[in-house]
Amino acid sequence: MTPLPDRYCPTDGNRVPGDSLAWCCPSCRGPLDLDFAPTPAPLKSLTGRVNSLWRYAETLPLSSPSVSLGEGRTPLVELTDRVSAKLDYMMPTLSFKDRGAVMLAELAFRAGPRRVVADSSGNAGTAIAAYCARGRLPCTVYVPLGTSAKKLEQIEAHGARVEVVDGDREAAGAVARRAADEPDTFYASHVYNPYFLHGTKTYVHELWEDLGGRLPDVLVLPVGNGTLLLGAALAVAELYGAGLLDRRPALWAVQAAAVAPLARAWEEGAEELTGTTPVAPTHAEGIAIARPPRARQILRAVRDSGGTFLTVTEDQIRHAQLDLASRGLYVESTGVACWAAVREGALGNRSAVVPLCGAGLKSGLARA
Template sequence: MVDLPEYACACGRSYEVSVGRWRCDCGGVLDLAAVPLAWSPRGDDHSLWRYADAIPVPGRRFSLGEGMTPLVEASLGGAGSPGGDDGVWFKVEYVSPTGSFKDRGAVVLAALADLIGAPRLVADSSGNAGTAMAAYAARAGVAAEIFVPSGVSEKKLAQIRGHGARVTVVEGPREETARAAVERVEATGAFYASHVYNPFFYEGTKTYALEVFEQLGGTAPDALVLPAGNGTLVIGAYLGFAGLRAAGLVDRVPRIVAVQAELCAPVAEAFTSGRADVEAWSAAGTAEAPGPGERTVAGRTVAEGIAIAAPARGARILEIVRETGGAVVTVSEKEIALSHAALAARGLWVEPTGAVAYAAVRGLRSCGSPLTEGTVVAPLCGSGLKASM
């Protein structure tokens, strides 16, 4: 058995990794005991497993080729956004095997499930994490059941089913989906492959930062602009650059700007209010009705991938953006639609959530915000072939 880092909770409790352990007895979320970043990229490997020495789970045999996604310049020689795109780079995550950055964490969780002998896994998702877990569970030979909220893209549902996973559709808000998944885990003893609760997922998403570091020639950008629902990419990217800083490879972690949709912005509201924790978002919290061109369904944002009313790690997202000198900002439905169209006009076809980070970059640069000064990297996190405007 490979030695794994222990789970640790802020309350002081720690636990060995096991199939049934997914949260602390106090109810808190679990992190991993800190381990120094081992920087020894494998030059002959062009997947995220080139950083295998920095990932505490051996899993290369389950690879579908995830990782090492392209980093492309946004600038078109002065054309484009009102504030200009000079110094802006897109990390094209939608070329990942299942069409989103969630493959980074899913491959690590599938490898972990196999390593600890889990015969089946359960996950809940608004779509992309579910498709990723279904694919990598199939690759690892582990049975999977994926819980999704009603209203998820039919293409994502078809993808999950196509990989052989059982799908359970749950009526009601996203939080009801998570509750139903937890009930199944507790009733069956399945491994909870949660991209929110299981900290090994972030060991995969931290490779986003390691790749950016290499692709920029061994330097850190000035800012990372990242979509934030549950914060899986915010937390992972921070861990990656914090690890590089601790290893003496960079002298700072980039400013992290987390982006939420105006119609579901619990973390942004807490940031603006100066709070250390996040209160659940409700429909009553949406102060403005959609304007012309702002297309929503029953007040729901088109950015379904970040429509999380009560993120379990909201406090951690706030800590990260404040520590790095960043912020939590919001974008409107109209800004998402315009940015989606701008990306498409450049040959980049993303799902609505995939346009959120660029919408924030455009808005911040147009008003001269220092948050997006210098070199900025933003992900195109999900494929438009999976969901559309």
Template sequence: MAHQLPPLRCSRCATEFPVDSLVWLCPCGGVLDVADFGAKLPSRSELATRPATLWRYAESLPVPELPQVSLGEGMTPVVPAVGLPDARVKLEYLSPTLSFKDRGAVMLATLAHLLGVRRLIADSSGNAGTALSAYAARIGIPCEIYVPASTSPGKLGQMRAHGANVHLIEGNREDAARAAKVAAEAPDASYASHMFHPYFLHGTKTFAFELWEQGMPDTVVLPVGHGTLLLGAYLGFRELLAQGLIPKLPTIIGVQSANCAPLATAADAGAPGPATITPIPTKAEGIAIAEPARGEAILAAVADTGGTILGVTDDQVLKARTELAAAGFYVEPTSAVCWAAITAARTATAPTTPSWTTATPHLTTPNLTLALSGAGLKSPN
């Protein structure tokens, strides 16, 4: 039987849309989720016979594997964190385009191929654009990426190398998103948005499935901008719990740059939605998101796990990046925010705010895993 592409449902008004309508936002303004998708993980014995890619979880994914699209993404290694023997690091920067965004990009590219999409439009701070550019190149679909003019040259070079038409937009990340949305109104274009299209999250949820196989931690620490890794991981953990494969949800601690922290500010205030902020430029460009599209869902997700969201300074981030490099992990500043938060909690240098008070016991647990989400060559300075 042919693979059925699950429809999309508005999180606000529950209106459903067939996925081939290419709708990315409900007319009521609500973001879309995947409707009534009966995800089910195979047994561990069955998994042992499958290739070490995210497609080993085929029964839990909304699109079928197409060998002509895949780059072998998924099943990134987990290794001990040097200097913190009770912590582990999941090396997402060893993905094909050097960031976790490959997990979701392959979902969107596969969908585009199945639907016969003629042109892909996206906005990005860098990593989502590089991932989508690579997968679009694989299937021969023209790709246009809108990015802030300040985006790291390494990421721009990677996108262009894959053949993407890169549009540099003056202003911040939100300005790039607005430009992309206008371009996506063209009749031959599809807005392949990693923050709006929910199929992307069903790719990033495989991060959680892999941890289930590699050893489930008590606490997971993740960088947060638009939250596509965090929300995907939460979705995966919820599916594992629903199938009785884990006894409880791990606590999720999200980390933002203090220069652009609408979610951390909201968490400190106990607010259900992102705070209104004036962003300041930050070295952690990949999470410099002042208006996260799924902000309420992110805050609800971390709260459901007993976690919270923190902010760390650029000085802390750069110090953490140096420490990670000394331990063998060369990552971009966005990845280093997690190490910065863990270090602050374990050296008693964390602020005494409500969120840090909540997070510190979890950041000092003996069973913790953090994600290193993007490679250092993307932002070498």
């Protein structure tokens, strides 16, 4: 089996061996990146490969999966003559989080810890629980008070233990991190563990293949902890660096106006979060993150791409969800944020793809 690449802290350069259960930088306690620079395969060489995200094996830090559920290769459908939607809710657990969760579970499967822990507002926890079930790994998921009952039911159905934390998303994360410091524990963090980002980047590799070796002018991406956007940035860099793209798309990051710390920092021209972000209730619970640990990386990725930040109101979220439903696409309220941001003409003549990240059955319709 190929040795695992080292991880490193992007802030201070500390390195963590590839086979270590350490989940953060030993000095600053920040998230880690992966010392891994793959070269993607040319388009023509993908013909006949397995019909899942594992077809992009050259770009993945793990190969020959044991816990796969056939994730990836989701449909791309037109919404307008300039905008298409990638139906990433058509995954085994009904959200795009499967892309990263399979990588974390595969890594945990190989490490063989006493238990796996995760924290989530719902979809990531569901995905981790499902793939841990596939790998017969004991799993505990910490969720904030108020998490959708349907998502809790799905997590428990996969056999994971659910711990409801009396607090918000940050509080759930803090409890999970304390648990992660216990011996022989694997922290399946979709924020701190870089393997998750190397799973989500397959979203863009699929787009590139489906569009015949190109990408749209703009990739519109929802941002809470930024795992899909950072994965997209990785994929774009890989494809462009290999000479498989002639130009890089702009990354447009979308936040709910009710919880928009990154959009505010962007408006202020800051490279990091500034001050304390007020948090109001939002239907976009999956991106309601007040202090994303990878904030600096997210802001830099958007800036380097020539992109921007957009915010959407609760009314825009509700209307976008109903609009998609009228087109035959029933998507959860967080998952419609990107369509809400661009459906009224913000793109002009540019082409774009928006991800529909989670199925509507997970949380139902957004209500006024």
